[in-house]
Amino acid sequence: MISMEPQVTIARRIARELQSGMLVNLGIGIPTLVAKYLSPDVQVFFQSENGLIGTGAPPEEGLAHPALTDAAGHPVTALPGASTFDSAMSFGLIRGGHVDLTVLGGLQVDQGGHLANWMIPGKLVPGMGGAMDLVTGAKRVIVAMQHAAKGASKFVGSCTLPVTSTRRVDLVVTELAVIGFSEEHPILLERAPGISVAQILEKTEARLMVPQDVPEMTL
Amino acid sequence: MIPDGASLMIGGFMAVGSPTRIIQEIVRQNKRNLTVIANDTAVPGVGIGSLVSAKLVNKLIVSHIGLNPETQRQMMDGNLDVELVPQGTLVERIRAGGCGLGGVLTRTGIGTQVEQGKSRIEIAGTSYLLETALQADFALIHAFLADHTGNLTYALTARNFNPIMAMSGHTVIASADNVVPVGVISPDHVVTPAPLVDFLVGNP
Numbered sequence: 001m002i003s004m005e006p007q008v009t010i011a012r013r014i015a016r017e018l019q020s021g022m023l024v025n026l027g028i029g030i031p032t033l034v035a036k037y038l039s040p041d042v043q044v045f046f047q048s049e050n051g052l053i054g055t056g057a058p059p060e061e062g063l064a065h066p067a068l069t070d071a072a073g074h075p076v077t078a079l080p081g082a083s084t085f086d087s088a089m090s091f092g093l094i095r096g097g098h099v100d101l102t103v104l105g106g107l108q109v110d111q112g113g114h115l116a117n118w119m120i121p122g123k124l125v126p127g128m129g130g131a132m133d134l135v136t137g138a139k140r141v142i143v144a145m146q147h148a149a150k151g152a153s154k155f156v157g158s159c160t161l162p163v164t165s166t167r168r169v170d171l172v173v174t175e176l177a178v179i180g181f182s183e184e185h186p187i188l189l190e191r192a193p194g195i196s197v198a199q200i201l202e203k204t205e206a207r208l209m210v211p212q213d214v215p216e217m218t219l
Numbered sequence: 220m221i222p223d224g225a226s227l228m229i230g231g232f233m234a235v236g237s238p239t240r241i242i243q244e245i246v247r248q249n250k251r252n253l254t255v256i257a258n259d260t261a262v263p264g265v266g267i268g269s270l271v272s273a274k275l276v277n278k279l280i281v282s283h284i285g286l287n288p289e290t291q292r293q294m295m296d297g298n299l300d301v302e303l304v305p306q307g308t309l310v311e312r313i314r315a316g317g318c319g320l321g322g323v324l325t326r327t328g329i330g331t332q333v334e335q336g337k338s339r340i341e342i343a344g345t346s347y348l349l350e351t352a353l354q355a356d357f358a359l360i361h362a363f364l365a366d367h368t369g370n371l372t373y374a375l376t377a378r379n380f381n382p383i384m385a386m387s388g389h390t391v392i393a394s395a396d397n398v399v400p401v402g403v404i405s406p407d408h409v410v411t412p413a414p415l416v417d418f419l420v421g422n423p
Contacts, residue, residue, distance in 0.1 A: 049306065050232040050376045066235070067363070067377035073233030073261075073286070078375070086410075087232070087258070087379045088314050091307030095327060125294065125303070126285025128333075129259075133307035136327045166330035 004219075006175030009192055010144045012037045012219040013173050014103055017142060018044050022100040023093070025049060025134060028072045030144040031103040047099060049130040051090050054082025071130065094130065095137035102138040104131060106145035106172070108159045111206040113168030113181045115143055116161035128164065135165035147174035153205035155179065155186075176200050178217060185209040190217045220390075220418075221245060226254040226355040228313060228384040233259060233286065234266030236377030238361040238394040241420060242266060246273050254278040256313065256355055258306060258380055263289040271299070280353065282306035305333060308350050310383055315352035317386025322351040358388020362411070365395035366402070369416035370409040378410070385411045394420040 004012075011033035018024060018034070022044045026032050035046060035057070046055040048070045055070060056077035064075035078084075093099055108116040115135060118128040135141050145154055155172065172179040177200045178190035187209045191200055193216050201208065221227070231237025245253075246269055253276050260281060261268040270276050271290050278300045284290040293299035304312070311323045324347035328334055338349040360381040363374035371393060373381055385391050393411075398421040 048376065050235070051379050052376050065375065067374040069233065069235050069376050071232075073235060084375050084378060086373075086382050087306070087310040088383050091310055095307050095325065124285075125291060125301075127259075127281065127283040127303045128305050129283035129285070130306040132305040132331065132333065133327045136325075136329075137307075162332050164331065165327075 006146050007033060009175045009217075009219065010146075010173050013178060013217050014142055014144055015039070016218065017171070018042055018101065020044065023047055023053065023098060025094065025099050025102040025138065027102070027104040027131065027134070029105040031105055032070075032072075034103055034144070047090070047093065048076065049087075049090050049094065049134075051085050051087060052076075052078065052082060054079045091130070091133050094133045097137055097139060099134070099138045101140045101142065102134040103142045103144050104134060106143040106154065108154050108156050108161050109143055109145070109169060109172050110156050110159045111186055112158075113186065114159050114163045115141070115165065115169050116159040116163050118164055119162055121162070131164050135167055135169070141167070141169040143169050143172045145172070145174060147176045147200075148203050153203055156205045157207070176203065179208065182209070187211065188214050190215055192217055193219070221250055221357055223250055224252045225250070225357060226256065228353075228355040228358040228380075228388050229255060229257045229267055230358075230360040230379060230381035230384050231257065231261070231266055232376065232379040234261040234268070236361050236373065236379050236381055237261070237266040238359045238392070238420070239266060240394050241359045241392060242269060246270065246275065249273070249275070251275050252277050254280070254355070256280045256353055258309065259283040260287040260290045262286050274298070278302075280304060280309070282309050310380060312350050312353040313380065313387050314383050316354040317383065320352055322349055324348065325350055353387065355388050356390065358384040358391045360385055360391065360393045362393055362395040363397065364404055365393060365398050365416075365419055366400065366404050366413070367398065368401055369393070369413035369419055370404050371395065371411035371416065372404055372408055373410055382411045385415045390417050391415055392418045392420065394422070396422055398422070
C-alpha cells in the first residue's frame with residue numbers, strides 16, 4: 001500500500017474522471033489539487049468563475065499578474081487559447097449547462113446524494129459563492145471530501161446542514177472510497193488501496209449498497 | 220457626492236478589479252450607514268473589506284464572505300445585515316436592474332434556504348425561483364483603460380461584476396489604471412460605452 005495524504009488520494013482519483021475537451025470548474029480546497037494530477041495526455045479547459053477559461057498553474061514567483069486570479073483570489077496563469085469575460089457570462093456558462101464537470105468540496109453528502117457545503121449555522125457562514133449555481137447547472141458534479149471529520153462521518157443518512165441544491169450529485173470521492181448513486185441508493189464503487197469494505201462501512205453513516213466485487217481505485 | 224446611507228454597487232472579486240482609490244476616499248470621508256452590493260468583502264482592510272473594517276456598512280448583499288472574518292463577526296454580533304445570494308443569481312439580479320427587467324427566473328436555490336420568501340414559477344414543467352432586480356444609487360467600478368469620453372475596457376479577471384454594475388447604478392463612477400486619448404480603444408473593444416459613465420477618476 002502506498003501511503004498518501006488523504007487529499008492527494010482524492011485529487012488523483014478525481015483527475016482520472018477528466019477527459020480531453022471538457023470544460024471543468026474546480027472549487028476551492030481539495031478540488032483545486034485535481035489539476036496538479038491530471039495526465040499530460042488529457043487536455044481540458046479549466047474555468048474560474050471570476051471570469052476565465054484556460055486557467056493554468058500558479059505563476060512562478062515574481063510573475064504574478066495582479067489582474068489574473070482564480071476564484072479564491074490566488075494568482076494563476078492563462079494558457080494559450082484562454083478567454084476572459086464578465087460574471088454574467090461566467091454564470092451563464094455554469095447555469096446554462098455548458099460546464100461539463102464541476103468538482104466541489106463538501107461538508108456533508110447524504111444518502112439521497114444531496115450536498116451541503118456552504119454554511120454551518122451559528123458557526124461558519126462563508127456564503128455559497130458560486131456553489132449553488134455549479135451544482136444546479138453543471139452536467140456532472142463530483143464531490144471531493146474527506147470521509148469523516150473529527151470522528152463523524154461526512155457521508156450521512158440525511159444532511160443536518162443546509163443543502164446547496166436539491167440536485168443529486170453524481171460521484172463522491174473520499175480518501176477511502178468512490179461512491180456513486182443509482183435511482184434509490186448510494187453504491188460503493190471503489191475502495192482505496194489497502195482499505196477494506198468493512199473499514200469503509202465503519203466510517204459511513206449513510207446506508208451503502210455494496211456490490212459483490214468492489215475493486216481498488218486506480219490512482 | 221456620495222451621502223451617508225447611500226446604496227453602492229462595487230465591482231471586484233476578492234478585491235481584484237475593485238475601485239480601490241474610490242473606496243479609500245469613502246473611508247477617508249467616513250461615509251456611514253452604507254448598503255453595499257458586491258460579490259464579496261475581500262479580506263479585512265482590503266478593497267471592500269476596508270469599508271467593513273471601518274464599520275461604514277450596515278447592509279450587505281453578497282455571495283461570499285468566507286475570507287473576511289471581520290464581516291462574519293459583525294454579522295454574528297448583529298451589527299451588519301448580510302443577505303447571501305448565489306453568485307450567478309446576484310449578477311443576474313444586478314444585470315436585470317440595469318436592463319429594465321423586473322427580475323429573473325433561475326433554478327438555483329430551489330429547495331434550499333435561498334428559496335425562503337420567494338415565489339416559485341413553473342415554466343414547461345420546470346420550477347424556477349423569481350429573483351428580483353437590484354439597483355443602487357451609485358455603481359463604483361474599475362477599468363483597465365478609460366478614454367476621455369468614458370469608454371471602458373477591462374483587464375483579465377478584473378472585469379467580473381464591473382461592466383454589469385455600470386448598467387445598474389443611477390450614478391456611475393469609474394476609476395481606471397490608465398486614461399487614454401479617444402480612439403485608443405477601438406469601438407470593437409469598448410466593453411462599457413461612454414454614456415454609461417458619469418464620472419471618471421484617473422490614476423495620478
